[in-house]
Amino acid sequence: MNNLKLKKALLVFLLLPAYMGTAQIEEGLFLQNVNARKVEKLDGLWQVIVDPLENGYYNHRYQPRDDGYFKNSKMKSPSDLIEYDFDTDLELMVPGDWNTQSDKLYYYEGTVWYKRDFDYLPEEGQRVYVHFAGVNYEARVYLNGEYLGKHTGGFTSFMFEITDIVREKDNFLVVKVDNTRKREGIPTVNTDWWNYGGITRSVQLVSVPRKHIVDYNVSLSKVSKGTIEGWVKVSSAGEEERVKLTIPELSISQSFALNSQGVAQFRIKADPRLWSPSYPKRYEVQFTFFSDSIEDQIGFRKIETRGDKILLNGKEIFLKGISIHEEAPFKTGRVTSREECITLLNWAKELGCNFIRLAHYPHSEQMVQEAERMGLMVWSEIPVYWTIQYDNKYTYTLAEQQLTEMISRDRNRAGIVLWSIANETPVSFMRNDFLKKLAKKARELDDGRLITAALDTHSGDQGVRVIDDPLGEIVDVIGINNYCGWYSQETKSCAAIRWKNSYGKPVIVSEFGAGALQGYHGNANERWTEEYQDAVYNYNIEMLKNMDFLGGVSPWILMDFRSPRRHLKKIQKDFNRKGLISEQGRKKKAFYTLQSYYNKG
Numbered sequence: 001m002n003n004l005k006l007k008k009a010l011l012v013f014l015l016l017p018a019y020m021g022t023a024q025i026e027e028g029l030f031l032q033n034v035n036a037r038k039v040e041k042l043d044g045l046w047q048v049i050v051d052p053l054e055n056g057y058y059n060h061r062y063q064p065r066d067d068g069y070f071k072n073s074k075m076k077s078p079s080d081l082i083e084y085d086f087d088t089d090l091e092l093m094v095p096g097d098w099n100t101q102s103d104k105l106y107y108y109e110g111t112v113w114y115k116r117d118f119d120y121l122p123e124e125g126q127r128v129y130v131h132f133a134g135v136n137y138e139a140r141v142y143l144n145g146e147y148l149g150k151h152t153g154g155f156t157s158f159m160f161e162i163t164d165i166v167r168e169k170d171n172f173l174v175v176k177v178d179n180t181r182k183r184e185g186i187p188t189v190n191t192d193w194w195n196y197g198g199i200t201r202s203v204q205l206v207s208v209p210r211k212h213i214v215d216y217n218v219s220l221s222k223v224s225k226g227t228i229e230g231w232v233k234v235s236s237a238g239e240e241e242r243v244k245l246t247i248p249e250l251s252i253s254q255s256f257a258l259n260s261q262g263v264a265q266f267r268i269k270a271d272p273r274l275w276s277p278s279y280p281k282r283y284e285v286q287f288t289f290f291s292d293s294i295e296d297q298i299g300f301r302k303i304e305t306r307g308d309k310i311l312l313n314g315k316e317i318f319l320k321g322i323s324i325h326e327e328a329p330f331k332t333g334r335v336t337s338r339e340e341c342i343t344l345l346n347w348a349k350e351l352g353c354n355f356i357r358l359a360h361y362p363h364s365e366q367m368v369q370e371a372e373r374m375g376l377m378v379w380s381e382i383p384v385y386w387t388i389q390y391d392n393k394y395t396y397t398l399a400e401q402q403l404t405e406m407i408s409r410d411r412n413r414a415g416i417v418l419w420s421i422a423n424e425t426p427v428s429f430m431r432n433d434f435l436k437k438l439a440k441k442a443r444e445l446d447d448g449r450l451i452t453a454a455l456d457t458h459s460g461d462q463g464v465r466v467i468d469d470p471l472g473e474i475v476d477v478i479g480i481n482n483y484c485g486w487y488s489q490e491t492k493s494c495a496a497i498r499w500k501n502s503y504g505k506p507v508i509v510s511e512f513g514a515g516a517l518q519g520y521h522g523n524a525n526e527r528w529t530e531e532y533q534d535a536v537y538n539y540n541i542e543m544l545k546n547m548d549f550l551g552g553v554s555p556w557i558l559m560d561f562r563s564p565r566r567h568l569k570k571i572q573k574d575f576n577r578k579g580l581i582s583e584q585g586r587k588k589k590a591f592y593t594l595q596s597y598y599n600k601g
């Protein structure tokens with residue numbers, strides 16, 4: 001690094017202003033379908049400083065103010081304070097978690113400062129943004145020494161405008177990434193997955209003309225037959241300005257007047273071939289507004305329930321699924337490439353799935369798009385998991401923000417059929433109110449999908465298991481997680497379980513399963529053997545056959561994944577072993593058992 005750059009980096013590290021632990025959430029900027037815009041990727045190696053003591057903020061003379069700005073943030077020569085700069089040996093790959101990139105960072109929770117230099121040739125009349133597809137858990141972003149803002153939540157995208165800050169040469173982008181678990185966070189401190197820290201998804205510069213398309217939604221009308229409907233929003237619209245929509249394959253080419261908010265709504269008679277797992281048809285859709293135009297691939301379908309059945313395009317469908325964590329096959333750590341998404345999805349297809357549960361947080365945009373392209377229906381979820389602080393308003397705001405960001409990003413994906421708002425959340429008044437509010441919000445944001453949540457159940461009289469949770473009244477589809485043969489009961493007894501569902505709604509068994517170390521064999525009574533896991537699958541599949549309100553199933557889980565709760569030596573070694581496939585990509589016996597169940601049905 002040359003001297004000037006070094007000084008600048010040093011300066012920004014010492015003077016970086018930021019909000020410190022305030023309960024404030026910043027309203028984010030948003031652009032639909034960022035990847036289809038003019039982008040420059042900032043992926044690759046970034047220089048980093050690991051900062052467990054928060055030296056970037058604290059030093060022997062100055063404490064940060066509550067708003068995060070140093071008392072003396074106008075300091076001209078900070079060099080007498082601390083001697084940190086970005087001229088370090090440590091570099092990390094973006095996108096990527098830090099835990100699997102450096103042994104020293106395997107268990108690390110705290111702050112890492114990332115820095116990336118770049119040149120950029122801004123075009124006349126364009127607006128420029130820096131876009132992050134995912135940073136776990138909190139990100140504070142600075143460009144050329146200026147604080148752009150912060151984002152909370154590890155699995156949704158965010159961006160900042162940099163039009164007036166970015167320059168042709170020697171830009172330096174600094175991100176303070178902090179993956180410290182927080183009691184009041186979403187998720188909270190306790191989970192069954194690894195708290196991978198870092199800039200785990202791509203970073204890119206996005207440029208759009210001043211007058212541009214911000215957001216849109218195009219879908220099949222739920223109410224009028226043979227109608228495509230939706231809306232489009234532009235950055236700013238003058239009187240009589242119009243936006244154009246084309247769907248060439250449907251011979252649609254129409255323009256619409258924009259209102260004073262820059263929004264146009266539309267309804268068009270059309271007869272598209274409908275998207276389904278057996279025919280995952282998507283149409284090229286294009287919006288044009290002045291010099292801006294954007295293309296998307298959009299499928300049209302209808303998902304609804306009737307009584308205890310799930311209907312896709314008016315026909316009953318059984319969701320043959322599998323749960324998936326966003327963990328990379330073979331190399332472990334977070335998924336970072338399209339190839340890794342496709343490997344996971346191909347395994348799901350090989351199992352005979354038409355459905356996947358993307359647990360327990362929003363997966364990447366790429367994963368969702370590939371799933372849709374391959375004809376997999378998707379359950380997409382926010383990490384409202386176990387014992388979050390249901391009585392904390394800030395926690396609710398975070399949950400609602402993540403829900404909003406998930407729906408905003410993926411609202412045009414026909415493949416997504418279910419939004420899940422919670423997983424195994426113990427019933428209480430506060431929790432019920434919290435989740436009712438979230439469900440209401442989800443419906444306000446999007447009425448084209450079903451709302452679900454994975455609920456706990458309990459045992460009732462004569463060994464009947466009962467679904468009894470006030471949330472059953474609220475959701476459209478009830479998810480239940482049940483580990484018969486693993487956390488409770490003998491494997492053999494699972495087949496005889498009877499269920500009571502008095503909600504008259506479809507149920508998805510969103511989890512069942514058992515741990516097995518791939519390659520470890522024994523008899524079917526020996527825990528951790530492939531045979532034991534297989535027996536659990538066999539008996540649970542028998543149980544499913546007795547559930548006449550069953551709308552689908554997504555056993556736990558496609559591949560072994562890292563978890564801080566799984567310490568058994570020789571067997572777990574920090575992995576939850578309930579995968580049907582090992583993290584090295586080897587299939588266990590139960591894979592074939594589930595496959596044969598799906599192939600028969």
Ligand code: GCB
Nearest residue numbers: 192423424481511556576578
């Ligand atoms: C569950 C959780 C899931 C865990 C799984 C297990 O009920 O929803 O996150 O990983 O059980 O393996 O215990």
